[in-house]
Amino acid sequence: MLRILFLVFITTFSSLSFAMQEVPDVTAIQDFASLVRWGGVLFSVLIIACTWLLLRFIDSIVDSVSTQFVQYRMLLQKAQSFLQFFIYITAGIVVFMISFRINDHILALIGGTLAVSVGFALKDLAASFIAGLTVMIDRPFQVGDRVTFEGNYGDIITIGLRSVRMRTLNDDIITIPNNKFLNEVTVSGNYGALDMQVVIPFFIGMDQDIDLARNLIQEAASSSRYIHLPKPVVVLVKQTITENYLAIQLTCKAYVVDTGYEKLFETDITLRVMKEFKKNGITPPRIAVSSQPA
Template sequence: MTRLFSILFVFVTPMAFATEEVASVDNIQQFASLIRWSGVFFSLLIVAATWLLLKFINSMVESVGSQFVQYRMLLQKLQSFLQFFIYMTAGLMVFMLSFRINDHILALIGGTLAVSVGFALKDLAASFIAGMTVMIDRPFQVGDRVTFEGNYGDIIAIGLRSVRMRTLNDDIITIPNNKFLNEVTVSGNYGALDMQVVIPFYVGMNEDITLARDLIQEAASSSRYIHLPKPVTVLVKQTITDNYLAIQLTCKAYVVDTAYEKLFETDITLRVMQEFKKHGILPPRIAVQSES
C-alpha cells in the first residue's frame, strides 16, 4: 500500500505543478490583455507634462508672490486647489489611456480597492478623508503661521494625504492629515497677512514703570514693520519667581507681514533696550542667598 501511494505521488505531483504554471500563465496573459500598450507611452508623456506644469505653476506663484506681497495669500490658496485638480485630471487620463475598460478591469479595480482600504491603505484612506475634512472645516489655510505639536511655521501646502509646513529654521515638515483630527492647531493670523506679536520685557520693582511703558509703546509704534491700523498695547503686571520680584511689561503689536515676525521682534527689542539704557531703567535684580 505504501508503495502504491508513492507511485501515485510521483505521477500526481508534476501534474499539479503543471496545472499551477498553466493557471499562472493564463492570469499573466489575461492581465496583459487589459493593458493598452499603445497608451502607456502617452501616459508617460502626460506624467512628464504634469510634473513640468506643476513646477512652472510653483515658480510663477513664488515669483509673482514676491513682487506683489498683498496677493501672496490668494495665489497660494489658488495654487493648492489647482494642484489638486491637476493631480485628479492627470490620474484619470493615465488610467483611461493605459487600460481597456471592461468587466474584468472593473472587477479587478473593485477588489483591489476593497482590500487596499481594508488593510494596506487604511492609513492613507484615513489621511485622505481627513484631508477633505481639513479643506472643508478649514482650521487653517495655506499661508497661515501655525503652531502644531511644538512645531511653529507657515503652511505651504494642503494635500490629500498630508500638510507641509515650513518652520522658521527653513525646515519642511510633512504632517499626515489625520493628525489634525485629534490635535490642537493654533493659527496666528488665519488668512490675514498681519499677525499679533507678543514681546515681554522685565524691569526692576523700583524703576519708573510709567516711563518704561511709554518707551515700549513708542518703540513699537515707530518700527518699520508695524501694522498701524491695529493698536499697540503694553500690559503691566508684577511677576514673582523663586529668585526675584520684577515688573513684566508685555508689548502686543501687529506686524505688517508674518514673514517679518522675527525682524519685528528684534527691531522692537533693540529699540527698547537702547532707550532703557539711555534713561537708566534697570532689569530686575536676582536675590542671591548668602551661605550660612
C-alpha cells in the first residue's frame, strides 16, 4: 500500500510538471507552486513513515497475542485485516489533502492523471484493488481459513488491497493477486470456524470383518486428543473396484479442534487404526496380479 501511495503521489507531480512545461512562463510557475503545499509534502513523508511503523507494530502485537491466546487467533487476524485496510485508506486521504490545495484546476489534473494511470500503467493494480474490495465484501474466504486455490493448500494470513497471502503446510508464503479470485474456484475448509472436517480413507479386503473395522476407526477418531467432540464422527463404507483388485473403502469424517492440527490429527488416527487392524487381524485388500501368457 505504501508503494501505491508513492506511485500516485509521483504520478500526480509528474502531471503537474508536464503541465508546467507546456506554458513555461512566470504565471504558470506561480500557478503550479500555488497548488502544492510544500510544508504538507514534507509532512506527508513523515505520515507515510509513521503508517509503515504503525502497521509493523500492529503485526507484532497480533502475532504475540495470538501465540498467548490461541482461542482468539481467528478473531485477532480478522480485526487486523480490517484495521490495516482502514489505515491504508485514511493515510492516502490525509496525504492527498495536506499536499495539495483543492480547486477546479487540481481536480482536473488529478482526474486526468488517474484516468490515464488506471487505463495504462495501473491497469493490473487497479483490477487487483477492485478485486480486493470485492473479496472483502463478498467474503469467499476469511483470514485464518484453510483454503485450496489453484493446487495450493494452506491458511490465509492476510487479505490486502492488491493481493492475498497464503501460508502452505510446507510453511511457504504464496502471494496471489486479488483479481485471480474473480474467475477461479476457491475451496474453504472451515470458512471462519476454528474447527474443520478431516477426511481419512482406509481400505480393507472383501473378506474382512467390516463392522469391526468400522468400530475400530470410530473409536480411534473419537479418542484422539485433537478431536472436536461437539461435532459427530462418521465412518462411511463403500465397495471400491479398480483394474486389479476389489476392496472395501471406509472413510472417516471427523472434525479437528483447530485447523493447525489437521495433519497431526490425520496422523494420529491413521497410526491408531493401523495398530488396531494389525491387533485384530484385519488385512488390506489383496491385489490380483494377472499372469501373462508365455
